[in-house]
Amino acid sequence: MTSIYPEPTRASGHSEHARPARAWVDVDLGAIRRNAERMQRTADRAIVAMVKADGYGTGAIAVAGELSGLGDRLWGFGVATLDEANALRAAGVDARILCCTPLLPGELADAKALGVRPSLHRDADIDAWQAMQGGAWHLAIDTGMSRAGVRWDEVDALRPALARSVPEGVFTHFHSAERNDGSREEQDARFDDALATLRDALPNGVLEHRDNSAGIASRTALRQTHTASGSPGALARPGIGLYGAFVAETLGLEQTVHLRARVVDIRHVRDGETVSYGGTYTAHGVRRIATIAAGHGDGYRQAFSGKGHVLLHGVPVPVAGIVSMDMTMLDVTDARCEIGDVATLIGRDGAGCFSTDDVARAGGISPYELLVGLALRAPRIHFGGST
Numbered sequence: 001m002t003s004i005y006p007e008p009t010r011a012s013g014h015s016e017h018a019r020p021a022r023a024w025v026d027v028d029l030g031a032i033r034r035n036a037e038r039m040q041r042t043a044d045r046a047i048v049a050m051v052k053a054d055g056y057g058t059g060a061i062a063v064a065g066e067l068s069g070l071g072d073r074l075w076g077f078g079v080a081t082l083d084e085a086n087a088l089r090a091a092g093v094d095a096r097i098l099c100c101t102p103l104l105p106g107e108l109a110d111a112k113a114l115g116v117r118p119s120l121h122r123d124a125d126i127d128a129w130q131a132m133q134g135g136a137w138h139l140a141i142d143t144g145m146s147r148a149g150v151r152w153d154e155v156d157a158l159r160p161a162l163a164r165s166v167p168e169g170v171f172t173h174f175h176s177a178e179r180n181d182g183s184r185e186e187q188d189a190r191f192d193d194a195l196a197t198l199r200d201a202l203p204n205g206v207l208e209h210r211d212n213s214a215g216i217a218s219r220t221a222l223r224q225t226h227t228a229s230g231s232p233g234a235l236a237r238p239g240i241g242l243y244g245a246f247v248a249e250t251l252g253l254e255q256t257v258h259l260r261a262r263v264v265d266i267r268h269v270r271d272g273e274t275v276s277y278g279g280t281y282t283a284h285g286v287r288r289i290a291t292i293a294a295g296h297g298d299g300y301r302q303a304f305s306g307k308g309h310v311l312l313h314g315v316p317v318p319v320a321g322i323v324s325m326d327m328t329m330l331d332v333t334d335a336r337c338e339i340g341d342v343a344t345l346i347g348r349d350g351a352g353c354f355s356t357d358d359v360a361r362a363g364g365i366s367p368y369e370l371l372v373g374l375a376l377r378a379p380r381i382h383f384g385g386s387t
């Protein structure tokens, strides 16, 4: 069987037959590294590379290994849970790890054992961390996300705890920096206020950080007119941009994931007959319908039912009917298609490319959810890495 997306097999030196039989995700580690380098240059700060939710579905361990090559342009990795940190440590990742969600008091001992920097903001937790000599920690300040951290206008109450234990870093998180509607500026101002209030309570050189991917992207327009460059503070925390989505157009980032599935059945459906659950697709005249071996169990969401397109031999073909858990049907009446052919549901095939953002937009879903769904079942084949 020939295919027109040879890059993974070429890069890894395996033959086409080494690919999984049914469905898989080609993950381009080189593209992730180049995206990280581009975001780091734009931020002009060392980055905390966010690898939570298994590297946004792409495979946190492989991503961490690849990004370690950034040297001191990489400050460390960001996770959401201690299990995620544990998986990285077990794989030999000895870089700094920042846990960006509030830990429960009972988790602090595990955080210490893993050498994880927790995000703290309750004085009891700060004192408990200090009492166990937990090490470096970061102060989380809520400037409008209303999710985690101390309110920007209540930081003064933390002074006694900060006098007992000074943080290594202090950060906030933006809720819609991509909108360019002034909300990021308002959050910036609140964070600046909080930092001013705490100026004498924080150590010189405290690592201040605020920009997520959208934050980094939102400052690129400013740079044309202002002398200030890059992200404020010492670090930036890009996540989704590393994986080539959400801010891909603004920052010129590369597609990193390619969801593939083989054609496992083909039939002719007659005029008036329907396809898949709910019978939402009705054939007008005789239609040739192909079944591919991936569905919402592989992260190809039901939102694409009847409106998504996938690439077959580099050419778009429409999804016919509802996406089921294990299989998706395509109308291949006008397409070249045989059993065993490989369809590309997300990503590039020859000259065709449906970016993560294109596919998410077509289904009206979040590119974040689309990416993390790739970790569900289809094995991830990493290629293009530097080692």
Ligand SMILES: *Cc1c(COP(=O)(O)O)cnc(C)c1O
Pocket (backbone or CB within 6 Å): 050, 100, 173, 211, 212, 213, 214, 237, 238, 239, 240, 241
């Ligand atoms: C997830 C997360 C990020 C990364 O956000 P993206 O939008 O994916 O760039 C940064 N900081 C915190 C605290 C996060 O939870």
